[in-house]
Amino acid sequence: MSETKPKSEKRSWLIWVLVVIVVAVVTGVGVWYVTRPPPPANVLEIYHWWTSGGEKAAIDALVAVFEKEYPDVAVIQSPVAGGAGYVMKSVMKSLVMSGEAPDAFQLHAGYEMKPYVDAGYLEPIDDLWKSEGWESVIPPVVRDMVNWGGHYYAVPVNIHRANVLWYNKKILDKYGIDPATLNTWDGFFAACDKLKAAGINYPIAMGGQGKWEIAHALEQIFASEGIEFYQDLVNGKIDDPNNPKLVDALNTFKKYLNYVNPDYAALTWDQAVAKVIRGEAAFTIMGDWANGEFFVANMTFGVDYGAMPVPGTQGMYGLVIDTFEHPKGVKHPENSIRWLKVVGSKEGQDAFNPIKGSISARTDADMSKYGPYQRSAMQDFKNAKYMYPSIVHGSGAPEVFAAKFNDIASEFATTKDVSAAAKAIVDAISAAKSEYTKVWKLY
Ligand code: BGC
Secondary structure: OOOOOOHHHHHHHHHHHHHHHHHHHHHHHHHHHHHOOOOOOOEEEEEEOOOOHHHHHHHHHHHHHHHHHOOOOEEEEEEOOOHHHOOHHHHHHHHHHOOOOOOEEOEEOOHHHHHHHHOOOEOOOHHHHHHHOHHHOOOHHHHHOOEEOOEEOOEEOOEEEOOEEEEEHHHHHHOOOOHHHHHOHHHHHHHHHHHHHOOOOOOEOOOOOOOHHHHHHHHHHHHOOOHHHHHHHHOOOOOOOOOHHHHHHHHHHHHHHOOEOOOHHHOOHHHHHHHHHHOOOOEEEOOOOHHHHHHHOOOOEOOOEEEEEOOOOOOEEEEEOEEEOOEOOOOOHHHHHHHHHHHHOHHHHHHHHHHHOOEOOOOOOOHHHOOHHHHHHHHHHHHOOEEEEOOOOOOOOOHHHHHHHHHHHHHHHHHOOHHHHHHHHHHHHHHOHHHOOOOOOOO
16 A cells, blocks of 8 residues: 655645745845846046146036036046147057057047057047037038048047247237237247237247147248248158248247246147246247146136237137047947047037137037137138148157157257258258158148
């Protein structure tokens, strides 16, 4: 006779089995939960060199537009101090070359992009240009500078102007100097003499910590020699150290240096602008990122300060263009593309540029968001007779020459040796000959 377990005993046995299974599953899930690999962080990491007061305020405004649109993405800004990117450029090269490119980084349009494009470090972003409709709102002169071999490799976030003479209006008013007299070098130096005689020993403020601040001034003096000369310069065609325009420009710079603060080599560009803000100097030649400094110092354009084209460059617009790109193999490709969309958007540009001092790279900017300096810059951009790409800010000439040019300008500021500098420039062009692959047609 077979023994059958009572029904209730069978049920409790089954319950035990079930309990064991449930406990095992729950524990397993718990262990998995605790030890599982972390989900990929939803991050965007960008590099830039915007660390001055105005620059920082501007990039924060652009990041705020991104954060509004993508609230789940944590933005890591990795700023590398040093105006014009003079420190960041080499940092970025080593990061990119070692496969550690951030999701996007600040890069000038033009020649500065070339080594990255040539080495295949950047993805072409033609599809993005198409889907965002950028071709119809970004002017050809800007488009061409981010297009290599028929492909777009970057998105411009702004158009800065290089050839701006900034002045402290209260000083000019006090000493009866009419800005209209400053549009020739003779008129400008006459004003400097007047201020010197009145006890302002160094009416021109200049920085020089990164050398480029000095080269920036010299570049604008080169532009004042005329567009033909500048075009030859960026096409690598200046081959005679006795070229009269080259020599004349260096002589003008030599004169200019007589009025410059002797501590220039210790100062950054924004510290030089601060001298004008404080009224210690009357003038500084700097790109219109300087407007961002006046802006954060609460100076009123037309009342406290003013701006005009560098003497001899009326009708010319020196182009400095910041861009971001999509490096190959980045850690957060989706966020990189999202960032580029914001960078190229009307909303992004109209948040960033009014603070930055630049004008939008887009023709459909909302003018009402911009202050009077930029509104006049927009007009000047529209009516410019000639535009010229900055060498110092990465666009106009091969990088090897641009780096050399900074050294030559800074050396000249100490030696003031015109023929040595003229020879050094011609030699630097000749040494970089094979790198001049772009043919600029500026007139
Ligand atoms: C950049 C500007 C920047 C300036 C000073 C230029 O090369 O294009 O965006 O504000 O350097 O740092």
